[in-house]
Amino acid sequence: MATGIDDYRRKCWDAALHAYGTSYIFQKRANRLKRSTDLLTWVGLAVPLLIGALVGTLGGYKLWGAAIATGSVIAAAQLVINLWSVVKRWPEELPYSSASATANESLASRFAALGDDPPTGLQALRTQFEKLNVEDTARRARDNEKSVTEKERRMGMRAGLRKFQRPCSACHQVPTTMDPSNCGVCGQF
Incomplete structure (x- = not known):
């Protein structure tokens, strides 16, 4: 259970x-x-x-x-x-x-x-x-x-990953800033 x-x-x-x-x-x-x-x-x-x-x-x-x-x-x-x-x-x-x-x-x-x-x-x-x-x-x-937009979704994903200190499923990095990265999941915004 x-x-x-x-x-x-x-x-x-x-x-x-x-x-x-x-x-x-x-x-x-x-x-x-x-x-x-x-x-x-x-x-x-x-x-x-x-x-x-x-x-x-x-x-x-x-x-x-x-x-x-x-x-x-x-x-x-x-x-x-x-x-x-x-x-x-x-x-x-x-x-x-x-x-x-x-x-x-x-x-x-x-x-x-x-x-x-x-x-x-x-x-x-x-x-x-x-x-x-x-x-x-x-x-x-x-x-x-x-x-x-897709850019906004990636920005939101990065914000959520950063807030909850979780690694991105694509780049496997835990964001520490809101600076865009080259990742197609948590960057490029």
Whole structure:
């Protein structure tokens, strides 16, 4: 019966690694989207406010034509980037990525806790594992709709291997950094 418990403990640790890797992917996405939307918002407010402040302060400034033309070019570029952000759904992707990172981090922690300190009976372990697995399966289905790339998967794998100090199945190395390697499983991102 110990073999059954050991099998479920291994499954718990594998699931923890994958959930942590997915959390890492979506945390990276959330950080990138947050920086991009913050910059977009800042430029969208700073340019008109700066021009308005200059007009109010300097009044009949001789180079207003150049200042307004420069501001208009910046505003046009910002408008194009803003349109791109709407088409790529940045406003929707940011909260999703943050929520997914949090949910997957929680799953990873709970799988790891179950693998580290399982209940004594196989049936109790199986029941707890299945509960977590149902939640994990539902989370993966939602995350898979978000077009996770192969590069992101390799990056997530490296993050999970590094977090849980496990060797890669291909290169047999335990990652110590998030620097990409030449490995086709935990590198090349």
